Structures are given as structure tokens and as C-alpha cells.
Amino acid sequence: MKIRSQRDFVSGVLLVAVGAAFAIGATNYDFGSASRPGPGYFPFGLGTLLAVLGFTILYTSLTRNGNNGDPIGKVPWRPLLCIVGALVFFGFALPRLGFLISFPAMIVITSAGSREFAWRDALLNAVILTALSCGLFVYGLQLNIPLWPA
Amino acid sequence: MDLLNNLALGFQTSLSLINLWYAFLGAMLGTLIGVLPGLGPIATIAMLLPSMYSLEPTSALIMLAGVFYGAQYGGSTTAILINVPGEASSVVTALDGYQMARRGRAGAALATAALSSFFAGTIGTLVVAAFAPPLTELAFEFGAPEYCALMFLGLIGAVVLASGSFIKALAMVVLGLLLGQINTDAITAVPRFSFDIPELTDGISFVVIAMGLFSFGEIIANLGKPPQHRDVMVKRVSGLMPTAQDVRESAPAAFRGTLLGCVLGVLPGAGPILASFSSYTIEKKLARHPEEFGKGAIQGVAAPEAANNAGAQTAFIPMLTLGIPTSAVMALMIGAMTLMGIQPGPQVMTSNPSLFWGLITSMWVGNLMLVILNLPLIGIWVKLLTVPYRFLFPAIMAFCAIGVYTLSNNTFDVYCAAAFAVIGFLFHKLGFEPAPLILGFILGPMMEENLRRTLLMARGDWSIFLSRPIAATMLALAVALVIAIALPAIRKKREEVFVEEE
Numbered sequence: 001m002k003i004r005s006q007r008d009f010v011s012g013v014l015l016v017a018v019g020a021a022f023a024i025g026a027t028n029y030d031f032g033s034a035s036r037p038g039p040g041y042f043p044f045g046l047g048t049l050l051a052v053l054g055f056t057i058l059y060t061s062l063t064r065n066g067n068n069g070d071p072i073g074k075v076p077w078r079p080l081l082c083i084v085g086a087l088v089f090f091g092f093a094l095p096r097l098g099f100l101i102s103f104p105a106m107i108v109i110t111s112a113g114s115r116e117f118a119w120r121d122a123l124l125n126a127v128i129l130t131a132l133s134c135g136l137f138v139y140g141l142q143l144n145i146p147l148w149p150a
Numbered sequence: 151m152d153l154l155n156n157l158a159l160g161f162q163t164s165l166s167l168i169n170l171w172y173a174f175l176g177a178m179l180g181t182l183i184g185v186l187p188g189l190g191p192i193a194t195i196a197m198l199l200p201s202m203y204s205l206e207p208t209s210a211l212i213m214l215a216g217v218f219y220g221a222q223y224g225g226s227t228t229a230i231l232i233n234v235p236g237e238a239s240s241v242v243t244a245l246d247g248y249q250m251a252r253r254g255r256a257g258a259a260l261a262t263a264a265l266s267s268f269f270a271g272t273i274g275t276l277v278v279a280a281f282a283p284p285l286t287e288l289a290f291e292f293g294a295p296e297y298c299a300l301m302f303l304g305l306i307g308a309v310v311l312a313s314g315s316f317i318k319a320l321a322m323v324v325l326g327l328l329l330g331q332i333n334t335d336a337i338t339a340v341p342r343f344s345f346d347i348p349e350l351t352d353g354i355s356f357v358v359i360a361m362g363l364f365s366f367g368e369i370i371a372n373l374g375k376p377p378q379h380r381d382v383m384v385k386r387v388s389g390l391m392p393t394a395q396d397v398r399e400s401a402p403a404a405f406r407g408t409l410l411g412c413v414l415g416v417l418p419g420a421g422p423i424l425a426s427f428s429s430y431t432i433e434k435k436l437a438r439h440p441e442e443f444g445k446g447a448i449q450g451v452a453a454p455e456a457a458n459n460a461g462a463q464t465a466f467i468p469m470l471t472l473g474i475p476t477s478a479v480m481a482l483m484i485g486a487m488t489l490m491g492i493q494p495g496p497q498v499m500t501s502n503p504s505l506f507w508g509l510i511t512s513m514w515v516g517n518l519m520l521v522i523l524n525l526p527l528i529g530i531w532v533k534l535l536t537v538p539y540r541f542l543f544p545a546i547m548a549f550c551a552i553g554v555y556t557l558s559n560n561t562f563d564v565y566c567a568a569a570f571a572v573i574g575f576l577f578h579k580l581g582f583e584p585a586p587l588i589l590g591f592i593l594g595p596m597m598e599e600n601l602r603r604t605l606l607m608a609r610g611d612w613s614i615f616l617s618r619p620i621a622a623t624m625l626a627l628a629v630a631l632v633i634a635i636a637l638p639a640i641r642k643k644r645e646e647v648f649v650e651e652e
Contacts, residue, residue, distance in 0.1 A: 007579070007580050007581055008580075008581075010580060011318065011321075011580045011581070011582070014576075014580075015321055015325075018325065018328075019324075019328075022328050022331070022343070025343055026342075029335075029340055029342055030338070030340070033610060034605060034610030034612075035605060035606065035608075035609040035610030035611075036605075036606060036610075037601075037602045037605050037606075038338065039335035039337070039338050039340045039342055041602070042331065042598045042601065042602070043328065043331040043342065043343070046324055046327050046328050046331065047328060049324050050321060050324045050325060050328060053317060053320060053321045053324060054321065056317055057317060057318065057321070060317075072579055072580070073579065074374075075374075075579075076370065076371075076373060076374030078373075079369070079370045079373035079374055080370050080374075080572070080575060083366055083369055083370050083373075083547070083571060084366075084370075084568050084571055084572055086547065086551075087366065087551060087564055087565075087567060087568035087571065088564075088565065088568050090551050090555075090564060091555075091561040091562075091564030091565050091568070092561070094555060094561060094564075095561060103548070103551075103552075106547075106548070106551060107544045107547070107548055110543070110544045110547045110548075111540070111544050113369075113370075113373050113543075114373055114539075114540045114543070115373075116538075116540045117540075121540065121541070122544070125541060125544050125545070126544075129544065129545055129548045133548060133549070133552055137201065137552055137556070141201050141204070142204075143200075143201065143552075143556045144556070144559050145552070145555070145556065
């Protein structure tokens with residue numbers, strides 16, 4: 001057994017897992033009968049289908065021609081952590097610290113995801129975007145966003 | 151003449167000052183995102199939705215439609231000037247458009263693209279106006295089995311016509327359908343897959359999914375690549391007026407492209423993209439000097455531009471008449487309608503005639519605006535082309551984050567979007583196209599409801615799909631599509647078509 005396509009191999013495994021999880025989860029709900037399908041009917045079928053598709057992809061990843069292994073490649077940890085981290089931070093900080101603190105901070109964290117990060121550019125960007133969004137969303141569109149720390 | 155009355159009603163709505171303003175705003179914003187790298191119409195529409203609650207639904211939809219066709223427009227500008235197609239449908243435009251620009255004929259190429267698009271937009275609008283009412287009538291005849299079969303056909307079509315691996319696209323649709331199952335069951339009111347999280351009992355918002363997959367996931371993937379520098383070769387664009395010979399050469403091509411685009415645009419999936427590719431191929435076959443193609447043939451700009459714009463208009467037909475989206479963008483439009491309290495479907499035309507006809511006519515108005523505004527403003531767009539990504543992505547992030555939060559003033563949505571950012575990045579790494587997922591997600595609950603109603607109606611007998619002629623025809627078409635793609639000759643052709651897109 002040799003993995004001919006790393007990408008398809010991982011895809012297959014993940015799809016089987018997700019499909020199986022949905023199908024198993026669906027057994028908690030009433031399946032009903034074919035003439036009166038319950039809430040578990042549709043998700044169970046779909047979950048099973050997804051798992052089958054996952055198996056097919058998994059199978060082709062082991063049998064398909066081509067020897068380069070179709071590697072997944074390196075994970076760009078820096079942008080991944082910065083972007084996701086910035087969002088989680090924003091979600092956590094907004095109700096507590098308010099928009100005027102959490103928003104520029106989020107932009108600086110976001111900017112740090114780029115290899116071309118420079119403090120001056122990031123701070124400038126943060127100030128401009130905060131002013132702009134404040135004017136547009138808070139005063140212009142009157143969206144309900146807490147400005148100051150609670 | 152019903153058609154004229156309807157169009158008159160439409161223009162009354164779309165020419166009101168407020169709607170003109172929103173059509174303008176949408177078209178401009180669309181052009182902007184078409185020109186800027188890394189931001190497409192799907193992400194933009196998702197980003198705009200939360201701030202549109204306060205708008206009148208007609209104005210909001212006019213603006214969103216403007217973003218969609220404006221983006222097609224902006225996409226061709228970048229294709230011609232820097233050989234970077236802003237949107238997938240302008241990939242072919244780059245082939246000859248960029249060569250024209252290199253020969254110093256950027257002005258003529260831009261003007262040809264704009265004028266063919268406008269011509270196609272005009273015809274496309276008329277086609278939508280003419281075909282929407284009879285289709286709506288037909289849709290009223292549809293029962294649950296027909297709807298179910300139609301959605302099935304739509305999903306299969308979207309998968310077959312998507313680029314990349316067929317089975318992976320299919321898996322994305324199914325995953326989308328499954329994510330749509332995280333909700334409260336519409337028939338028995340049982341919360342499903344909610345893990346006792348109250349926010350999940352209402353289901354995940356499509357805005358969160360679209361933004362996570364299309365904005366955040368994209369940003370992560372883009373930042374992972376080495377920085378690209380966009381060089382604009384043409385600093386000043388002059389000679390916008392096409393010569394008489396240009397017109398003579400491009401007019402028939404634009405006309406053929408329009409016809410093809412109108413037909414293919416209705417198809418689910420990549421209608422406009424397919425239209426632009428096939429019209430280019432046709433022109434190349436018909437041309438007296440096929441060797442000119444790829445070296446700056448004006449027909450190679452006129453035909454695909456006309457085709458993709460016509461396709462972009464007629465793509466609204468299934469959405470407006472049946473309430474069934476054929477692409478991710480149309481799925482978002484459906485979602486937008488629902489958010490604003492309008493039930494999509496055939497009844498929209500009768501219950502909201504001013505919205506229906508106003509939206510259709512606004513597309514023509516918007517196309518006209520694009521021509522009038524874009525050609526003189528080309529200098530501004532050229533400047534924008536060079537905005538470095540490091541200034542752009544924090545801005546995209548910022549607006550998306552505000553959008554997600556204000557969706558329901560809830561930080562749960564922000565965390566959800568963060569999770570989908572990771573998933574979106576994973577899709578990118580593993581070679582999955584996220585658009586079919588959105589389509590499946592929006593169609594999921596509708597499809598489940600109709601399937602269950604069908605089975606109730608037929609007392610569990612699946613053969614009802616075969617005994618009703620319309621439903622059976624649609625299922626047969628879906629099966630034919632799958633068989634067609636499995637045939638080696640067609641599979642090869644499909645790969646050829648989409649390889650150029652990479």
C-alpha cells in the first residue's frame with residue numbers, strides 16, 4: 001500500500017469521519033418510516049452518502065497513477081494562527097473592551113499574518129480602518145456596536 | 151403588451167432616485183472588488199448583508215445584483231490590463247485582451263469589452279423579462295416531487311459544471327446539505343445537531359459560512375503564498391474609441407456570444423464561465439484568421455465578454471421564477487431575500503411585482519452606468535490595480551468581522567466564522583471548491599422539506615418520481631449529465647476547458 005495522493009488520502013479520511021459522525025448523530029432522532037420520514041431520515045442518508053464518497057476518494061488516493069505523492073505542502077502557520085486568532089480575539093474582546101480597543105487590536109493581529117508585516121503600516125492601517133468603520137457602521141448605519149469598555 | 155407594461159413598471163421602480171443610487175453603489179462596488187485581488191462577489195455580498203436590514207428589500211437586491219455584474223466587469227479590466235482575470239468568467243478575456251494591450255490597443259480592448267457587455271446585458275435583460283412570466287406560470291404547476299427533482303438536477307448540474315474533481319465537488323454538495331441539517335426540524339420541531347447550544351438551534355447563518363470559506367480561508371491561503379507584485383504595463387489608456395474595422399469585426403462575435411450566453415447562463419453551476427469558454431472556442435472555429443487568436447484578436451475579447459455578461463443576466467431566471475439558485479452567488483441572493491422577509495419562489499412576481507420587475511430593469515440601468523462610468527474612470531481603476539495586498543487584507547478582515555458580529559449582535563457567529571476560516575483553508579489545501587457547498591447548504595432545508603412531503607404524498611413509494619412526467623424528465627436529465635461526464639471523450643474535453651482556468 002502506498003499513498004499516491006496525500007491530499008486525496010487526507011480528504012477521504014476527513015469525509016468518512018464527518019459523514020459517519022452525521023450518520024451516527026442522526027440515529028438520535030426519530031428515523032420515521034419511508035412513508036412518514038422523521039427528522040433523522042434525511043441526515044442519516046446524507047451522512048452515509050458522504051462517508052461512501054469519502055471512501056471512494058480514499059480508494060483512488062491509493063490506486064491512482066502518479067508517483068509524486070501529490071503532497072499537501074507546508075502549512076502556513078503564521079497567517080493561519082494570526083487570522084483565526086484575530087477573529088477569536090475580536091469575538092472575545094468586543095463585548096468586554098468595546099470596539100475602539102478591540103477593533104484596532106484585531107487589525108494589528110491580522111496584519112502580523114503577512115510576511116511583509118511592518119509596525120508602522122499596521123498601526124496606520126488600524127487607525128484609518130477604525131475611524132472609517134466607526135463613521136460608516138456606528139454613526140452612518142447606526143449598527144449596534146459597543147464602543148467603550150463595558 | 152404585457153411585456154411593455156411590466157417593463158414600464160420595472161423602470162418606474164428602478165429609475166427612482168433611491169434605487170438609481172443603490173444600483174450605482176452596487177455597480178461601483180462590484181467593479182472595485184472585481185479589480186481588487188482576493189475579494190470576490192460571494193464574500194462581498196456576504197459582507198454587505200448584515201448592514202442591509204434597514205434597506206427596502208428592492209433597493210437591497212438591486213445593489214447586490216449590481217455587485218455581481220459589476221464584478222464581472224471589473225474582472226475583465228484586470229484581465230486586459232495585467233493579464234490577471236479578476237473573476238473566473240474573464241479568464242478567456244485575458245488571452246486576447248492582454249495581447250491587445252501589449253500591442254498598445256488597451257483602449258480598444260477595454261471599450262470592446264464594455265460595449266459587448268452592455269449589448270449582451272441589454273439582450274439578457276429582455277430575455278429575462280420575456281421568459282420569466284411563462285416560467286413562473288409553469289412553476290405554479292410544480293408540486294413537491296417536481297421541486298425535489300428540479301433541485302436535484304440543479305445540484306448535479308452545479309457539480310458537473312464545476313471545475314476540478316467531480317467526486318470532490320459532489321462531496322462538497324453533500325457536506326453543504328448536511329450542514330443545512332443543523333437546525334430545528336421544520337416538521338417536528340426537534341432541534342438537530344445543536345449540542346444544546348441555543349445559537350445552533352436556528353442553524354448556522356449562510357453569511358458566516360460564506361465569509362469563513364470565501365474571505366478568511368482565502369486570506370490565509372493567499373498569505374501562505376509568496377507575495378505577488380502586480381505590474382501594470384499600461385500606465386495611461388488612450389484611444390478608447392474602437393475603429394470602424396473593430397466594430398465590423400467584433401459586432402457579429404458579440405452577437406453570437408450573447409446568444410450562447412443567454413442559453414448557458416440558465417444552466418446551474420458555472421453558467422457564465424462555461425459560456426465565455428465555449429463562445430471563445432466557437433469564434434476561433436468560425437474566424438477567417440484563427441491564427442490571430444491568442445495574439446490579440448478583437449473577436450476573442452468581444453465574444454466571451456458578451457457571453458459571460460448575458461449569462462450573468464439569465465442566471466437570474468431560475469432564481470427569480472422558481473426560487474432555486476443555480477450558483478453560489480444566486481444562493482446568497484436567495485438567502486438575502488429570505489433575510490428580508492421575502493419568500494423566494496414563483497409567487498414573488500405576483501406578490502411583489504415592483505421588486506421583481508424593478509430588479510430586472512435595474513440590471514439594464516446598472517449595465518448602462520457601468521459603461522458610462524467605467525471607460526472615463528479607467529485611470530482610477532488602473533491605480534487601484536496596484537494596491538498591495540498587505541494593505542488590502544486587513545481591510546477585508548475588518549469589514550467582514552464587523553459584518554459577522556452585527557449579523558445578530560452575537561459573538562457566537564464570530565467564533566463560528568473563525569472555525570469556517572480553518573475549514574476554508576483546509577479545503578484550499580486539499581483541493582476542494584467551496585462554491586458547491588454554499589449551494590447545497592441553501593438548498594438543503596428546502597430539498598429535505600420537499601422530499602419528505604413527496605414521500606408523505608406517495609406513502610413512501612419512491613417511484614412517484616418516475617410516474618410524474620416533469621419530475622421524471624428532470625431526473626433523466628440529471629442522470630444523463632452524470633453519464634455524459636463519465637464518458638471518456640467528454641471528460642477529457644471538460645478537463646481541457648477547466649485546465650486553462652487554473
